[in-house]
Amino acid sequence: MPAFPKKLLWVLLALAFLVPLLHPLFPDVVSGYRLFLVSTMIIAAIAVLGLNLLTGFNGQISLGHGAFYAVGAYTAAVLMDHLNMPYWATLPCAAVVCFIVGYLFGLPALKLEGHYLALATFALALAVPQILKYKWLEGMTGGVQGIVLNKPEVPFGLPLSEDQWLYYYCLIVMVVLYWAAANMLNSRSGRAMMAIRDQYMAADTMGIDTALYKTVTFGISAAYTGIAGALSASAIAFVAPDSFNIFLSIKFLIGLVVGGVGSLAGSVAGGIFYVLVDNSAQALSLFVRNDLGLPFDLSAYTVFGVLLIALMYLMPMGIVGGVYLAWRKLRGVRG
Template sequence: MSGSKKWVLGLIVLAFIVPLLRPVFPEVVSDYRLFLVSTMIIASIAVLGLNLLTGFNGQFSLGHGAFYAVGAYTAAILMDKLNVPYWATIPAAAIVCFIVGYLFGLPALKLEGHYLALATFALALAVPQILKYKWLEGLTGGVQGIVLMKPEVPFGLPLSEDQWLYYFCLIVMIVLFWAAANLLNSRSGRAMMAIRDQYMAADTMGIDTALYKTVTFGISAAYTGIAGALSASAIAFVAPDSFGIFLSIKFLIGLVVGGIGSLLGSVLGGIFYVLVDNSAQSLTQFIRNDLGLPFDLSAYTVFGVLLIAIIYLMPMGIAGGLYMAYRKLRGARA
């Protein structure tokens, strides 16, 4: 087993053990913090979906918040209207979002660069409005959305709802990242990256670029849709206004900050996105109350400042910066 695989396995084991230490460290391993980590896991899966499309296939998207919304509403409607178990909504959301992404990818074949970005931007703008449409209110709940119940702990396990949700999200994340790693190391993954690196050369070598681009769009949408389905179960509520255009932009910021074209970057990007989103209000209160400065910082302000700083200091993202630091440290030791 290589050193990197040992590190990954060690982190997975640690992630499973930490919640069990709650009786020893009740304040550190609280339900709120486990819920926060669960949202980081969900965001990491969503960023991974965008990474597969943009980082590994070279197609630029500003509309992955739409696929996130489709996945969330697929899960919510199945649970609310048909009493489908929450775990069964995950594959259903993946299938629905794959179909939507594949169908959207077909006309997108004729678009490149900023034209594709504008098309996906339009999709992200349209989906929340479609969810509010009065003819769909009986299904989507309209502006009010759908209120759900949090997943119950199965098999009588001695866990809280947030502990079980954390484990459920963690298991889904491990499976999805394992599948993505295997995909990228396969012949299909090499074809995806060949299209990203040199489209004309890949086409000349006999790679079916149209097929790979549409399938990649579908797989990317499926990953993001699964994240949306998990968020519906975690938050127990979906509403159209939760899936505005800024959600797609946050996914993109998380991808750039974490590291484009890196599986580790997807995890770091998801953590960054949730931490900044949740700490902006606390930072504003600290500046106004403790420092006495008349400033209000929104999450977008903090996102912007940190994004500029990280791009300046680490142009390849946090994952790339860590890799370069590791190489320098290894060279210094040698």
């Protein structure tokens, strides 16, 4: 997957930090609800980034990252609800817990490859929501009722609304994690991860400890997705087992494929895509049925399916890959 231009990345980042400041000029466009929606896109982008580190850069297929997302969310929720821990302090705790869970799951997964590993992670995604409902854990997890939390308060007396602060909080976390992932992938360890993805036997022959790298990558990937889950618990101020069903893992995988497998920028594009489609499906369904007069009742998964098929034909390398190829063709025409 081609690298994303750094200059364009800096421009987009600067624009992202300026968005909430435009609220006085465009109160309807930059509303609190829209800022909250963009915050959920950022959280989804972090989760897809974690999956991309495992699948896109290390070649291990996972259909169970919704489980790590749930573990991160419940870790943060339990710490905030039972121990009164500040919301920002729950992020490293969620990362550590999810790294341990991912690492331990990665150890037996070393014996699995391809679709067998996918099935094992699929089983994990099915099991975790049921475990969270278990009666012996109800005192901690709240059972089927879940845990109600308080939304993050604006610190230091900053002149920001709760939605504006949440946006900046999520954006800063994503920038730090994106920078950490980019530096890791450009290091010796990152090259070893990608060597295992490209040619497992050759990497093993060259002296790379493939078992260690695969399990550690599993742990790091789970930690990233767990941080996203912890952010989600703070943003939505509520966690419940049914919020982390198997379809959440599938949405992460859809976001990864649509954004671009093996591309950090593709993870961001994929997170934006899946949240945008998920939240626009109902409006699109009403438009098709009422405005166009067609007898269709579109669900989010119908929209996902149609767009996914269309994008696979039009942009087989994902959104970022398609934009990159279009840009190269445009430059070629100008030349």
